[in-house]
Amino acid sequence: FQILRPSSDARRSRRHIRALRLAFLDQLRQRPRLSESRFESQIYHRISQLSHSRDEQARVWLLRWGVVLLNCSHIVWQLREWRAGSAALMGFRDHCLQDLQQIISSRGVRHSSLDRMLTELEETITALLALESNEASELAGIIWRLRCSLAQLKQAVPE
Numbered sequence: 001f002q003i004l005r006p007s008s009d010a011r012r013s014r015r016h017i018r019a020l021r022l023a024f025l026d027q028l029r030q031r032p033r034l035s036e037s038r039f040e041s042q043i044y045h046r047i048s049q050l051s052h053s054r055d056e057q058a059r060v061w062l063l064r065w066g067v068v069l070l071n072c073s074h075i076v077w078q079l080r081e082w083r084a085g086s087a088a089l090m091g092f093r094d095h096c097l098q099d100l101q102q103i104i105s106s107r108g109v110r111h112s113s114l115d116r117m118l119t120e121l122e123e124t125i126t127a128l129l130a131l132e133s134n135e136a137s138e139l140a141g142i143i144w145r146l147r148c149s150l151a152q153l154k155q156a157v158p159e
Helices: 009-027 036-049 056-081 087-100 111-130 134-155
Strands: none
Touching: 009 036, 009 056, 036 056, 056 087, 056 134, 087 111, 087 134, 111 134
């Protein structure tokens, strides 16, 4: 027999955050295993696991990761469902979706990739707005929301 010691809240928080990152990486695949609503439920479930924790820092970091990844996930689904008549606009969209996979891993945020992606998103938004079409403006708005959500990851501890 082995004596089981309760896990610390900090370790539990890190374990939940890692699971959230893995689930988010799955959301970035072309065909994610979890639907948008199931992913959202999983995030809320993981956050609730530490809702009575005495370790406020562990609770705050889990909540922060959950909110950021949930926001990014909603925008990814919105990008995935967005359609345009122009192949060039679809190329912008596809490029954004592909680049997202480079900024996060199960171990954390890759800050150099994140910084590069944020800069590229700014340039993409500027280029789309210069096209002066409704579809381009709509896509620029979605990408702007993605950029705002991703910017929150700059606070994360590097990988």
